[in-house]
Amino acid sequence: MTDPAATTRTLDAFIAGLPKAELHVHQVGSASPRIVAQLAERHPGTVPADPEALVDYFRFDDFAHFIAIYLSVVELVETAEDVRLLTYEVAREMAGQQVRYAELTVTPYLSVGEKLPAEAFLEAIEDARTSAERDFGVRLRWIFDIPADFGIPAAEATASIALDHDVPGLVGFGIGGSEEGFPRSMFRDQFDRARAHGLGSVPHAGETTGPATVWDAIETLGAQRIEHGISAAQDPDLMAYLAENDITLDVCPTSNVALKVVDDLASHPLPTLVAAGVPVSINTDDPPMFGTDLNGEYAVAARLLDLDETGLARLARAAVDGAFIDETTKTTLRGEIDAYTSEWDVRT
Numbered sequence: 001m002t003d004p005a006a007t008t009r010t011l012d013a014f015i016a017g018l019p020k021a022e023l024h025v026h027q028v029g030s031a032s033p034r035i036v037a038q039l040a041e042r043h044p045g046t047v048p049a050d051p052e053a054l055v056d057y058f059r060f061d062d063f064a065h066f067i068a069i070y071l072s073v074v075e076l077v078e079t080a081e082d083v084r085l086l087t088y089e090v091a092r093e094m095a096g097q098q099v100r101y102a103e104l105t106v107t108p109y110l111s112v113g114e115k116l117p118a119e120a121f122l123e124a125i126e127d128a129r130t131s132a133e134r135d136f137g138v139r140l141r142w143i144f145d146i147p148a149d150f151g152i153p154a155a156e157a158t159a160s161i162a163l164d165h166d167v168p169g170l171v172g173f174g175i176g177g178s179e180e181g182f183p184r185s186m187f188r189d190q191f192d193r194a195r196a197h198g199l200g201s202v203p204h205a206g207e208t209t210g211p212a213t214v215w216d217a218i219e220t221l222g223a224q225r226i227e228h229g230i231s232a233a234q235d236p237d238l239m240a241y242l243a244e245n246d247i248t249l250d251v252c253p254t255s256n257v258a259l260k261v262v263d264d265l266a267s268h269p270l271p272t273l274v275a276a277g278v279p280v281s282i283n284t285d286d287p288p289m290f291g292t293d294l295n296g297e298y299a300v301a302a303r304l305l306d307l308d309e310t311g312l313a314r315l316a317r318a319a320v321d322g323a324f325i326d327e328t329t330k331t332t333l334r335g336e337i338d339a340y341t342s343e344w345d346v347r348t
């Protein structure tokens, strides 16, 4: 008989060293207690600077409460130096999880303004991007997302920051925040322009509302991947469509429990989606806010999908497949995963 606890320990060790790509992770939502404390010291106010108090502060009643807290952390990112520090330090923590490539969802609309012009914001993230690759070996790319709750003005501003500037590393265009009251089709015009510019379309949909929002994202925004998309599990035709058209869902299991969009991990629809052949990647969303990290999410996925090392390596590869990068970089990332699995003597 194998000892289940020993098996878990082996899988955890495998996950910890597995080279990974992350496709759904928010820039501000990645600020760890260490980073938040640094920012809160610079800008004392509503957000506790004490990492222990932050654990309580990051306990959410529902999605609306989460958005309110999220925006209070956004307020801490005031200057170009705050933006640079946040982004560079997030990459340091990613490197600790063996993340080799990340598409960070950035919401410039919430930070850019009179005090922080778009140019200064963009310079700060570019500085962090090049430093992170040099110092930590983490390749960062950006998805600029519209915060839906702020409506068309936010969509226009986001499109202009993305499309009227030269933004190295920008690969995708998204939309986050609330779904209720903000049909994805509202933002068709900005997505049309972003897509014409060559950006990947990667809206949030099907997190807090049903499969109709996922269809809307596909039909009106030309979604190539979907952030969350978990309510697709309620619609077999939609799952078949996602599978046939190779549309990846960037799933974040612990986030869904923390924001109470699913009751508990045991009832998470991930197994239903995978059984229907829907491509999925595993992600954290806003890791410290949900008390998780990418290794933790891979462990959750292993439990939910009953995966061994081979299955986990396949998950890591699925994220590379869905990434908005060139084939050469994909080949490099796949090579790193393969080299690791052969070290572990894992059949793939």
Ligand SMILES: O=c1[nH]cnc2c1ncn2[C@@H]1O[C@H](CO)[C@@H](O)[C@H]1O
Pocket: 026, 029, 067, 070, 105, 107, 110, 145, 146, 147, 148, 149, 176, 177, 178, 204, 207, 255, 285, 286
């Ligand atoms: O899980 C999530 N769902 C939706 N939006 C999110 C999530 N995590 C972070 N944001 C962020 O919430 C902000 C408020 O509009 C947006 O910046 C969005 O990117």
